[in-house]
Amino acid sequence: MGPIRAEIAALELSGITRVAAGALGDPEVIPLWFGESDIVTPSFIRTAAQRALDEGRTFYNYPRGVLPLREALSRYHQRLYGLELHPDRITVPGSTMLSVVIALQCLASRGDEVILIGPYWPNVRQACIVQGAVHVDVRLLEGPQRWHLDLDAVRAAITPRTKAIYVNSPSNPTGWVMSGAEQLALLELCREHGLGLIADEVYHRNVLTGPDPAPSFLELAGEDEPVFVLNGFSKAWAMTGWRLGWMVHPKSLVTSMAVLAECNNTGAAIFAQYGGIAALEEGEGFVAEFTARCRRNADLVMERLGRHPRVRLLRPEGAFYAFPRIEGVTDSLALARRVLAEAKVGIAAGYTFGDGNESHVRLCFAISTERLDEALGRLIGVLDRLE
Structure with a gap:
């Protein structure tokens, strides 16, 4: 590579992107891999930016x-x-x-x-x-x-x-x-x-x-x-x-x-x-509504996924992620790819979050409760089939 720094030449995609890259935009996939909800930015925020554009703030x-x-x-x-x-x-x-x-x-x-x-x-x-x-x-x-x-x-x-x-x-x-x-x-x-x-x-x-x-x-x-x-x-x-x-x-x-x-x-x-x-x-009203949604969804994740016999899951105190440890799993990337292929649910492989997380996966529960419930059902179906 000549003058290219070795650290740059050796960079690899994260375990989030490695799973998501091939399925972005697939309407059948319920995406729990990225840290975001399915809520469009509130209109009062969009309007303020649009007003700034109209005023020539460019x-x-x-x-x-x-x-x-x-x-x-x-x-x-x-x-x-x-x-x-x-x-x-x-x-x-x-x-x-x-x-x-x-x-x-x-x-x-x-x-x-x-x-x-x-x-x-x-x-x-x-x-x-x-x-x-x-x-x-x-x-x-x-x-x-x-x-x-x-x-x-x-x-x-x-x-x-x-x-x-x-x-x-x-x-x-x-x-x-x-x-x-x-x-x-x-x-x-x-x-x-x-x-x-x-x-x-x-x-x-x-x-x-x-x-x-x-x-x-x-x-x-x-x-x-x-x-x-x-x-x-x-x-x-x-x-x-x-x-x-x-x-x-x-x-x-x-x-x-x-x-x-x-x-x-x-x-x-x-x-x-x-x-x-x-x-x-x-934005305080939106913050309160969004937090209430995430609290409901955290309860749903604990009730459905947290009770699975192969799952060890500590209740999240903040943010909007679950990071369960799946007993018997030693290749979190392979599991994330299997869940995507078999269940059309996007999750993140645990290994990418640092040492000691190979048995974990991460899922974002900020999406609508209905879609989350469907995704959890599909994910649990895959866990039930693990040997």
Whole structure:
């Protein structure tokens, strides 16, 4: 390959895309593989973006995000958490995934180690590889009643090359929600070892068994600590295709973030940002309705799938995924492909979410209850036929 970096040449599709790629658009498939619902973005959000287009908001703007959106985000954090966040600490570079990339660019150089609290979304691992960083997996403990963090295992994974820890709560794929005490313990560990922290809180409004919103590291971290809190519009407001997210970063990085946003993406689409303002200011009713749907669907998954004799499933506390362990399964990719072929249901293979997940699969239960019920019936039919 000549000058092409070996890490880039060796990249492989995630276990989600490897299953989904050949069946996208098939009307017979019930798609539970991606992290989205079947709800179109609410009309009041679409209308705000359309209005911005009609007003001619189609030009370049400040790469960290238009000021009205960053001010709306400041008010949003005040409303949710009682926090006074200056708009200078908020950057809207594009998608939330881009925020992951930028946070890694800030913290990790080639050969540095980044601890990933797993199971985790596979694109985070890929982003580490692209950056040239070494990912070190530390898996949550499973059970008996919930997933939980083994802080001693995290501590044991820290070496002189460790630069940062990544954690996602509420968690994709497990549904684990960190308590405030767990967050403080992890933050104190980072402080003790001089580590950066990347806190992915994109499911902060998708809470199934506790108070809304989920606890945030923003309630604990100082304004100039090396803590990057990542968030976005995709999950709470059904805006997955808009590629619009935000990050709260150390106060000292205002200029650096403008440069990074400009280099990576030249900023988020301007008219989309006005849709984001509408979501923040008018979207509480939708958030409540969508969360109620996900709670009903979580109950359905526990009732139908959770009772299957081959399934071990902890009730998700947040997000909108089930991550069951299927007893006797050692090749999750093969199982996902079989479910697609035999049942026309799209699920994600567990191996792609990090070490120790080969017996798991992930399914998204954010779709309509009726379609979910049909999908579960088809999936259970395949599980009944496993040898």
